Amino acid sequence: MSEHHDVAADQAANATSSPSHGPAHGPAHGPSHAPSRAPQHPAGTWALVRESLRGSHVDYTKGAVGQAILILAIPMVLEMSMESVFAVVDVFFVSRLGPQAIATVGLTESLLTLIYTIAMGLGIGATAMVARRIGEHDPEGASRAAMQAIWLGVLLATALGIGGALFAPDLLALMGAEPAVIAHGSTFARVMLGGNASVLMLFLLNAIFRGAGDAAIAMRTLWLANAINIALGPCLIFGLGPFPELGVTGAAVATTIGRSTGALYAQSRLLRPGARARLSRKYLRIEPVLMWRLVRLSASGTFQIFIGMASWVLLTRVLSGFGSEALAGYTIAMRVIAFALLPSWGMSNAAATMVGQALGAGKPDRAERAVWIAGRYNLVFLGVIGVAFVVAAPQIVAFFTREASVARYAIDCLRVVAAGFVFYAYGMVLTQAFNGAGDTWTPTLINLACFWLWEIPLAWTLALRLGMGPHGVFLAMAIAYASIAVLSAILFRRGRWKLKHV
Numbered sequence: 149m150s151e152h153h154d155v156a157a158d159q160a161a162n163a164t165s166s167p168s169h170g171p172a173h174g175p176a177h178g179p180s181h182a183p184s185r186a187p188q189h190p191a192g193t194w195a196l197v198r199e200s201l202r203g204s205h206v207d208y209t210k211g212a213v214g215q216a217i218l219i220l221a222i223p224m225v226l227e228m229s230m231e232s233v234f235a236v237v238d239v240f241f242v243s244r245l246g247p248q249a250i251a252t253v254g255l256t257e258s259l260l261t262l263i264y265t266i267a268m269g270l271g272i273g274a275t276a277m278v279a280r281r282i283g284e285h286d287p288e289g290a291s292r293a294a295m296q297a298i299w300l301g302v303l304l305a306t307a308l309g310i311g312g313a314l315f316a317p318d319l320l321a322l323m324g325a326e327p328a329v330i331a332h333g334s335t336f337a338r339v340m341l342g343g344n345a346s347v348l349m350l351f352l353l354n355a356i357f358r359g360a361g362d363a364a365i366a367m368r369t370l371w372l373a374n375a376i377n378i379a380l381g382p383c384l385i386f387g388l389g390p391f392p393e394l395g396v397t398g399a400a401v402a403t404t405i406g407r408s409t410g411a412l413y414a415q416s417r418l419l420r421p422g423a424r425a426r427l428s429r430k431y432l433r434i435e436p437v438l439m440w441r442l443v444r445l446s447a448s449g450t451f452q453i454f455i456g457m458a459s460w461v462l463l464t465r466v467l468s469g470f471g472s473e474a475l476a477g478y479t480i481a482m483r484v485i486a487f488a489l490l491p492s493w494g495m496s497n498a499a500a501t502m503v504g505q506a507l508g509a510g511k512p513d514r515a516e517r518a519v520w521i522a523g524r525y526n527l528v529f530l531g532v533i534g535v536a537f538v539v540a541a542p543q544i545v546a547f548f549t550r551e552a553s554v555a556r557y558a559i560d561c562l563r564v565v566a567a568g569f570v571f572y573a574y575g576m577v578l579t580q581a582f583n584g585a586g587d588t589w590t591p592t593l594i595n596l597a598c599f600w601l602w603e604i605p606l607a608w609t610l611a612l613r614l615g616m617g618p619h620g621v622f623l624a625m626a627i628a629y630a631s632i633a634v635l636s637a638i639l640f641r642r643g644r645w646k647l648k649h650v
Contacts, residue, residue, distance in 0.1 A: 196215070196218060196219065196222075197222060199219055200218065200219040200220070200221075200222035200223055200363070200364065201222065201223060201226075201364055201367075202364065206219060206361065208220065208361050208501065208502055208505050208506075209283055209505050209506055209508070209509035209511060209514070213502070213514060213517050213518050213521055214521050216502065216518070217495075217498050217499070217502060217518055217521055217522050217525065218525070219363075220361065220363050220498035220501055220502065221363075221494055221495045221497075221498035221522070221525070222363075223363040223364045223366065223367035223494075224358065224363050224366070224367065224493075224494030224495070224497045224498050225491045225492075225494030225495060226367050226371075226491075226494070227354070227363070227366055227367040227370045227371070227494060228490040228491045228492075228493050228494045229490065229491045229494075230367075230370055230371050230374050231370060231374065231490055232486075232487045232490045232491065233374070233378075234374040234377060234378060237378050237381070238377070238378075238381060238399065238403070241381050241382050241385055241399065242385070242396060242399050244385075244386075245385070245395060245396055248328055248329050248332055248333070249332070249333075249395070249396040251325065251326075251329050251333070252320075252325075252329055252332065252333030252336050252337070252396055253336070253396065253399065255320055255323045255324075255325050255329070255333070255337075256320070256333070256336060256337045256340050256341070256400075258323060259312070259319055259320075259323065259337070259341060260340060260341070260344070260347070261457055262308075263308060263341075263344045263347055263348060264347070264351075265450055265453045265454050265457060266304060266308075266348065266450055267301075267347060267348045267351035267352060268351060268449070268450070268453050269446045269447070269448075269449040269450025269451070269452070269453055269454075270297065270300060270301060270304075270348075270351075270352055270355070270442075270446045270449070270450070271351050271352055271354070271355030271449075272355070272445065272446060272449030272450075272452075272453075272583045272588060273297070273442045273443075273444075273445030273446035273449055273588070274293065274294065274297040274352060274355045274356050274359060274442065274446075275355045275356070275358055275359035275497075275500060275501065275504065275583070275584065276359065276445055276500075276504055276583060276584055276585070276586040276588070276650050277290075277293040277297075277359070277441070277442060277445065277586070277650050278290045278293050278294055278297075278356050278359030278360050278425055278504075279358075279359040279360070279361075279500070279501050279503075279504025279505045279508065279584060280504050280505070280507060280508040280586065280650050281293060281508060282359065282360050282361060282424055282425070282504075282505050282508060283504060283505035283506060283507060283508020283509040284508040284509065285508075285509075286508075287424060287425065287426070290359075290360060290424060290425040291425050291426050291427065291428070291431050292431050292435065292438060293425075293438065293442065294356045294418065294425040294427065294431075295427060295431040295432065296434070296435055296438045296439045296442055297352055297355075297356060297442055298349075298352065298353075298356075298427075299434055299439065300439060300442060300443065300446075301345075301348050301349055301352045302345070302349075304348065305344055305345035305348045305349065306345070308341070308344050308348075309341065309342050309343065309344050309345055310342075311341075312337075312338070312340075312341025312342055312344060313338050313341060313342030316334050316337035316338040316341055316342075317330050317334045317337070319337065319341070320333060320334065320337055332395075332396065333396060335397045335400075336396045336397045336399070336400045337400075339397060339400035339401060339404055340400045340403065340404070343400075343404035343407075343408070345408075345411075346403075346404050346407035346408040346410075346411055347407055349411040349414075349415075350369070350370070350373060350407045350410050350411045350414070353369065353411060353414035353415060353418070354366040354369055354370060354414065356418070356425055357369070357414065357417075357425075358497055358500075358501055359425075359501060359504060360423075360424040360425045361424065361501055361505065362417075362423075362424060363497075363498070363501070365414070365417050366414075368413075369410045369411075369413055369414040369417075370410060372406075372409060372410050372413055373406045373407045373409060373410025373411075374406060374410075375406075376402075376405060376406035376409050376410075377402050377403050377405075377406030377407070378406075380398075380401075380402035380405060380406065381398070381399055381402040381403075383398075383402075384397075384398030384399070384401050384402050385398040385399055385402075386398075415427070441650070445586060445588055445650060448588040448589050448592050449583060449588045449592075451592055452583075452588060452591055452592035452595055455592065455595040455596050455599055455600060456595055456599060458599075458600075459599035459600065459603060459604060460482075462600075462604050463478075463603075463604070463607055463621055463624075463625070464478070466604075466607050466608055466611055466612075466621055467611075467618055467621055469612075470611075470617055470618050473551070473553040473554050473556075473557060474557045474617075474618045476549070476551075476554045476557070476558075477549075477554045477555065477556065477557025477558035477559075477560075477561060477618075478557060478558070478561050478618065478621075478622075480545060480548045480549060480554070480558040481545070481557075481558045481559075481561035481562040481565065482561070483548075484537070484544060484545075484548075484562060485537075485562065485565055485566070488530070488533045488537070488569075489530075489572075489576075491529075492526055492529060492530050492533075492573065492576060493576065493580075495522055495525055495526045495529065495576075495577065496522070496526065496576040496577045496579070496580035497580060498522060499518060499519050499522035499523075499577045499580055499581050499584065500580040500581060500583055500584030501584060502514075502515065502518035502519075502522070502584070503515040503518060503519060503581045503584035503585050503645075504584040504585065504586070506518060507585055507646065507648075512643075512646040515581075515585070515646070516640075516643075516646075519577060519578065519581040519640070522577045522581075523573065523574040523577040523578065526573040526574070526576065526577050527570060527573040527574060529573070530569040530570065530572065530573040531569065531570050531573065533566070533569060534566040534567065534568075534569030534570060537562050537563065537566035537569075538562075538563045538566050538567060541558075541559040541562045541563050541566075542555070542559055544562065545558040545559050545562065557618055560618070560619055560622060561618070561622045564619070564622040564623055564625070564626050565622055565625050565626055565629075567626055568625065568626030568627070568629035568630055569629075571629045571630040571632070571633040571634075572629040572630075572632070572633065573633075574633045574636070574637065575629060575632035575633035575636055578633070578636035578637060578640050579591040579594065579595075579632070579636060581640065581645070582636075582639075582640070582645055585645040585646070585648050585650075586648045586649070586650030587644070587645040587648045590639055590644075590645065591636070594632060594635050594636055594639070595632075597635070598628050598631045598632045598635065599628060602627075602628060602631060603624050603625065603627070603628035603631075604624075606624040606627060606628070607620060607621045607624035607625070610623055610624055611624075
């Protein structure tokens with residue numbers, strides 16, 4: 149079904165929907181800080197792009213569902229695309245410093261996984277609560293929820309930062325770092341772990357903006373952070389011009405400066421009059437009841453993300469038994485796959501925002517329709533990428549390695565996993581839809597069942613018991629993607645997520 153057909157159908161459906169002056173279950177809770185309007189049908193594709201990038205206030209609980217999703221999704225996709233570019237560029241510069249520098253970054257990133265998990269889990273809770281209050285036309289409630297999320301982020305970042313800075317060398321040793329890596333990389337680890345607030349606050353503030361529907365601001369924030377990072381990285385690593393040559397530590401300093409600048413910019417936008425979720429003195433106090441509600445939402449969200457990340461570690465452990473070539477091929481393929489999946493998360497985040505706001509407005513049918521439309525859009529995007537990966541896998545892998553033994557595994561992994569993209573396109577959107585509704589336990593249990601209780605045992609059985617080797621691991625991943633999509637669709641259709649209160 150074409151995009152324009154969706155828009156026309158949305159307009160017809162909304163003509164008979166409930167009144168859009170407030171949530172169907174009751175009056176609005178308060179006046180909006182700034183006027184908002186329903187999305188209008190722009191003249192063409194470029195008009196739609198300009199509308200989405202401008203960041204104007206749009207009421208996503210009204211108007212055409214398909215168009216609203218695209219206005220939200222375009223900046224979110226571009227936001228995650230920039231993160232993909234930064235990850236590749238950062239590794240490119242550090243790789244010029246030799247294996248010890250790469251090992252330092254790799255081990256420190258493994259330690260930072262905990263911080264990323266907490267940041268993303270906290271972001272799930274913040275997005276759900278802010279989106280629900282915005283949908284209820286309760287900007288004061290959205291502002292209070294945002295402030296409590298920020299307080300929680302500050303407290304966690306302080307505790308983690310002090311511990312990380314003090315014990316960085318010991319943590320590297322615990323991760324199995326060689327003495328030379330600890331000697332050269334301790335300062336890098338101290339800066340990254342001690343400055344974790346820049347990462348945590350950047351994730352959290354952008355989650356608040358996404359929940360409020362200000363996707364364009366979230367995009368600009370991450371673009372600013374990563375642009376500074378990309379520009380400063382080589383200058384501080386290699387000592388270009390007036391900058392000191394800091395080696396691998398320069399990469400940590402550039403990252404911390406870039407992300408801190410992005411976080412400060414995001415915070416400044418929350419202080420401006422007219423912000424949908426606005427920070428001001430009257431919201432500064434800590435509200436234990438509201439913070440505890442956020443903690444409960446975020447705790448299950450954090451566990452949900454941890455399950456997914458831990459599954460990658462366990463798959464790596466299974467693959468490591470087949471030698472370094474298989475592990476290297478898997479690593480290359482997963483870097484390429486992650487590069488493709490990050491932008492797709494933008495579409496999923498748009499669905500989460502639409503669900504939260506529509507439920508807040510008392511329009512569960514609109515929320516459900518938004519999810520299925522977002523799933524179709526994501527299917528088209530990931531379907532095209534998946535076909536390209538299957539067809540051009542040898543050419544893509546050739547950019548990363550010329551060793552035939554490694555390339556063989558990388559090509560196989562890329563083709564098999566990419567074949568599951570058509571399923572994962574819906575799985576990603578449906579998972580985030582549950583999160584947007586505040587039903588964080590459903591996707592947590594889905595991940596637990598499909599990753600830990602299904603994917604890992606299946607990978608072990610196919611690879612070792614049935615003698616399929618690494619191909620069995622790759623096949624288990626694709627099957628797990630399909631399982632997530634099917635199980636998520638079944639549970640989503642039951643509609644219990646529509647009754648969730650946050």
